[in-house]
Amino acid sequence: MATIIDGKAIAARIRQEISRDVTTLKANGITPGLAVVLVGEDPASKVYVSMKEKACADVGIFSDEHKLPANTTEADLLALIDRLNNDPRIHGILVQLPLPKQINAEKVLEAISPNKDADGFHPYNVGRLMIGKPTFQPCTPYGVMVMLKETGIDLAGKEVVVVGRSNIVGKPVALMCLQQNATVTICHSRTKDLAAKVGQADVVIAAVGQPEMIKGSWIKEGAVVIDVGVNRVGEKKLVGDVEYGAAAERASAITPVPGGVGPMTITMLLYNTVESAKKR
Numbered sequence: 001m002a003t004i005i006d007g008k009a010i011a012a013r014i015r016q017e018i019s020r021d022v023t024t025l026k027a028n029g030i031t032p033g034l035a036v037v038l039v040g041e042d043p044a045s046k047v048y049v050s051m052k053e054k055a056c057a058d059v060g061i062f063s064d065e066h067k068l069p070a071n072t073t074e075a076d077l078l079a080l081i082d083r084l085n086n087d088p089r090i091h092g093i094l095v096q097l098p099l100p101k102q103i104n105a106e107k108v109l110e111a112i113s114p115n116k117d118a119d120g121f122h123p124y125n126v127g128r129l130m131i132g133k134p135t136f137q138p139c140t141p142y143g144v145m146v147m148l149k150e151t152g153i154d155l156a157g158k159e160v161v162v163v164g165r166s167n168i169v170g171k172p173v174a175l176m177c178l179q180q181n182a183t184v185t186i187c188h189s190r191t192k193d194l195a196a197k198v199g200q201a202d203v204v205i206a207a208v209g210q211p212e213m214i215k216g217s218w219i220k221e222g223a224v225v226i227d228v229g230v231n232r233v234g235e236k237k238l239v240g241d242v243e244y245g246a247a248a249e250r251a252s253a254i255t256p257v258p259g260g261v262g263p264m265t266i267t268m269l270l271y272n273t274v275e276s277a278k279k280r
């Protein structure tokens with residue numbers, strides 16, 4: 001049976017360190033500030049944004065909340081970002097995704113100053129990640145890498161299979177694993193014989209957004225399974241992208257959902273904000 005990689009516990013430990021850093025910064029007259037922008041009423045986004053606000057309060061980060069109606073125009077959102085870029089109290093800016101259809105998300109992410117890009121989504125920061133000189137790293141993949149490190153999993157020479165090619169998880173996590181000298185395969189909806197590809201992996205990173213799409217029987221004996229998916233099934237139940245019970249019987253280590261990668265995402269957002277405050 002697999003070791004369960006406890007994201008909540010790892011996140012709690014790192015948040016204590018962040019809290020200590022915030023205390024030191026405040027003693028030096030700097031209060032780290034994070035602007036959190038939510039447009040619309042997406043229920044999951046509302047939950048994530050309130051989790052971010054609470055996490056900021058817990059570690060002493062000033063959170064500047066902007067909740068805008070669903071019909072906000074792109075121009076109004078860009079004007080707000082411009083103000084936040086020039087606000088000295090703010091060291092990190094995040095715009096919760098997804099955005100309503102009338103707003104071009106790429107344009108919005110590019111408008112955030114690369115120096116305040118706590119989500120690591122600006123093309124400048126994406127480019128720096130690509131060349132192995134990261135500044136702000138996107139929070140979910142960064143959290144995955146920290147979890148692997150904290151669990152003592154060395155990626156050098158390992159076969160890593162990433163399932164999913166999104167800009168916010170699949171592509172960056174693949175680059176980060178490559179940077180750690182893993183041999184990386186990125187799979188997606190057009191990949192042929194996904195089961196065989198997954199079956200070759202020493203480390204599987206599932207970020208496809210489909211409930212339990214990756215079957216436990218595909219997992220190689222002793223592989224490490226990192227499940228990035230957070231899928232709501234029915235009223236209350238959350239499941240990952242991996243068939244957890246069956247995968248746990250074959251894996252050497254596995255992340256649960258909830259309580260795995262999710263808590264690390266917000267922790268790395270706090271980390272990025274504090275690092276940004278330290279730089280200035």
Ligand SMILES: Nc1nc2c(c(=O)[nH]1)N[C@@H](CN(C=O)c1ccc(C(=O)N[C@@H](CCC(=O)O)C(=O)O)cc1)CN2
Pocket residue numbers: 047048051094095096097098119139140230238257258259260261262263264265266
């Ligand atoms: N601007 C951004 N938008 C989005 C990001 C992001 O990193 N930046 N990622 C996701 C959503 N997300 C953060 O925003 C996020 C997802 C999940 C969790 C989390 O802690 N999940 C818990 C379960 C929580 C629940 O009960 O729903 C877990 O897995 O244990 C945190 C943050 C898309 N948008």
